[in-house]
Amino acid sequence: MKKIAILGSTGSIGTQALDICRRHPEEYRVTALTARRSREKLFEQVREFRPEMAGLTEGAGIGDIPDDLRFCRFMSGKEALRAAAAEVDADQVLVSIVGIAGLQSVMDALEAGRQVLLANKEALVTGGRLVMEKSKEIGKPILPVDSEHSAIFQCLQGAGPNRAKRILLTASGGPFRTWSRERIRKATREEALKHPNWDMGAKITVDSASMFNKGLEIMEARWLFDMPEDRIQVVVHPESIVHSAVEFEDGAVLAQLGLPDMRVPIGYAMSYPGRETTGVPGPDLFAIGKLTFEQPDEEKFPSLRMAKEALKAGGAACTVLNGANEEAVAAFLRGEIAFGEIYERVEEAMERLSDLKAGSLEEIFEADRRAREIVREKERK
Numbered sequence: 209m210k211k212i213a214i215l216g217s218t219g220s221i222g223t224q225a226l227d228i229c230r231r232h233p234e235e236y237r238v239t240a241l242t243a244r245r246s247r248e249k250l251f252e253q254v255r256e257f258r259p260e261m262a263g264l265t266e267g268a269g270i271g272d273i274p275d276d277l278r279f280c281r282f283m284s285g286k287e288a289l290r291a292a293a294a295e296v297d298a299d300q301v302l303v304s305i306v307g308i309a310g311l312q313s314v315m316d317a318l319e320a321g322r323q324v325l326l327a328n329k330e331a332l333v334t335g336g337r338l339v340m341e342k343s344k345e346i347g348k349p350i351l352p353v354d355s356e357h358s359a360i361f362q363c364l365q366g367a368g369p370n371r372a373k374r375i376l377l378t379a380s381g382g383p384f385r386t387w388s389r390e391r392i393r394k395a396t397r398e399e400a401l402k403h404p405n406w407d408m409g410a411k412i413t414v415d416s417a418s419m420f421n422k423g424l425e426i427m428e429a430r431w432l433f434d435m436p437e438d439r440i441q442v443v444v445h446p447e448s449i450v451h452s453a454v455e456f457e458d459g460a461v462l463a464q465l466g467l468p469d470m471r472v473p474i475g476y477a478m479s480y481p482g483r484e485t486t487g488v489p490g491p492d493l494f495a496i497g498k499l500t501f502e503q504p505d506e507e508k509f510p511s512l513r514m515a516k517e518a519l520k521a522g523g524a525a526c527t528v529l530n531g532a533n534e535e536a537v538a539a540f541l542r543g544e545i546a547f548g549e550i551y552e553r554v555e556e557a558m559e560r561l562s563d564l565k566a567g568s569l570e571e572i573f574e575a576d577r578r579a580r581e582i583v584r585e586k587e588r589k
C-alpha cells in the first residue's frame with residue numbers, strides 16, 4: 209500500500225487523483241490533504257478519505273472543525289503545505305497546487321526523501337536545476353503528471369541507455385488556433401476560457417489559449433529530460449490523442465496515445481512503474497479516424513519564441529516570464545487588459561529584468577516578485 213499526500217486536493221488534478229484512490233482502496237492510503245480556500249469540499253474529502261492531516265493554505269484559517277472530523281489534525285497557511293509535503297508520513301507527494309509555492313513544496317518533499325508526483329509547472333520552470341539536482345541526490349525521479357511529460361516519460365521507459373534525439377511536444381493549439389492575430393489580440397475572457405479538448409482550471413486554460421502553457425512545458429521538458437531547447441519541437445495536434453513523442457537516433461519515433469483525460473497521466477505517476485485501471489477507456493481509433501499535425505505559428509503565438517529565448521538566456525529569465533505571465537493572466541481575467549497585452553507585459557518584464565540570477569530559492573522568489581511588480585505597476589497607471 210502506498211501512502212499519498214495530496215497538495216491541492218480540491219482542484220482539478222487533486223479530485224481526479226482522489227478518484228483513483230477511491231477506485232483502488234487497497235493500493236492507496238491518503239495521509240494528507242491541502243486545499244486553498246474550499247473549506248466545505250476539504251471537509252467532505254477528509255470525511256471520506258480520513259487523512260492524518262488536512263489544511264487550508266489561504267484565507268482566514270480553518271475555523272470550526274465539525275465534530276465528526278476530530279480525528280484529523282487541521283492546519284492552515286504555509287505550515288499546512290510544509291507539513292503535508294514533508295512531515296506527515298507519506299511515500300508519494302502529489303504536488304498539484306498552482307503557482308510558485310509549488311517550488312517550495314517540491315523541495316520540501318524531496319528533502320524529506322519522498323517521491324514527487326509533479327502537476328505543478330512552476331517548480332521546474334523556475335527552479336528546474338535545483339529540483340533535478342535534489343531528485344538525483346535522493347535517487348527518486350520526478351514523476352510528471354503533465355500529460356505531455358507523462359507521455360515522454362512513458363516513451364522513454366523502453367529506451368534503456370539510448371538517448372532521445374528529439375522530443376516532439378504536442379499542443380492542441382487551443383481555442384485560437386485558426387484565428388487571425390488581430391482577432392486573438394482582442395479575444396474575450398469567455399472565448400479564452402473555452403478549451404476545445406481539456407477541462408482544466410482558469411489560469412491554465414488561458415495559458416493554453418495564449419500558448420504560454422506550451423512555452424512553460426518546453427521549459428519543463430528541458431529539465432525533466434535534460435534536453436536542450438533546440439531539440440524540443442512543438443507539434444500542433446488539434447485532436448489531443450498523441451500526447452507527445454520521442455525520436456531516437458535510428459529514425460524511430462515512439463508516441464503515447466490516449467483520450468484527453470488527466471486520470472491517465474495521474475494514474476501512471478501514482479502506480480509507476482506499474483499500471484492500473486483509471487476508469488478511462490483506450491481511444492477508439494476507428495471513431496477518431498485521422499490524426500493531424502501542424503507547424504506552430506510563432507507569429508500568432510509569440511509565447512513559444514519567448515520561452516525558448518528565456519531558456520537560452522538562463523539566469524532567472526524563465527522565472528520572470530512565468531511570474532509576469534501569471535500576473536498578466538490575472539489582470540486579463542479581471543477584465544483589466546486585452547488578451548494581446550499578456551504577451552506585451554511578459555516581454556516588457558523580460559527586457560527589464562534580463563540580468564537576475566536564479567541560483568537559490570531566495571533568488572528565484574525575488575525574481576518572481578519583481579516580475580509581478582512590473583506587471584502590477586503598469587496596471588496602476
Ligand code: MG
Nearest residue numbers: 354355356425
Ligand atoms: Mg500539459
